[in-house]
Amino acid sequence: MHTIDSKALERAVHDIIFAGREFSSRGWTPATSSNFSVRLSPELLAVTVSGKDKGALTPSDVMVVDMAGAPVNDTRRPSAETLLHCHAYRSRPDLGAVVHTHSLAQTIVSKLFAEQGYVELGDYELLKAFSGTATHETSIRIPVFANTQDMQALATRIGEHEKSSPIPHGYLIDGHGIYTWGKDMSEARRQLDAFEFLFQCELELRKLRR
């Protein structure tokens, strides 16, 4: 039997609704896609329910699930991709928030680099937005995984990848979108913002260098 910390849930709901409005206003959550979560305790997380316009979320659009993705005191369905959120929290005990969006740049970059299997972002000042990075003189590698509707299989594939190559900041799914995270929602939002900007840089550079 799980006990839900009502204060933590209230804060999580606020953070999720705020993030939804921001990401939606920037066009990153088309057609009810995308999902967000916040950790409530070592065993529980608050996550968006399935569907819903992410720019118009209300407190009733957020539900509590355990780390296996099972609803707690709720009969509704969580977001289809909840298992990927659970996987991120289970493998990173310090994680406080996970965000997943489907922006144009994220989707195009995922397709462009799917065959290579990763995107390399190097020598950008904005790399300092990623936790643990203090200089532009570096590069980070974001893996691109093949898309599937089988979230259990995808979580397993990501886990296998992490055994040999840790994924510190996030990953892309081919033709789909990005997952990134942080110790809290503000760090997750900052990383997502940085990814979005750097992906747009890569796409513009590609056009200009032709």
Ligand SMILES: [Zn+2]
């Ligand atoms: Zn998605």
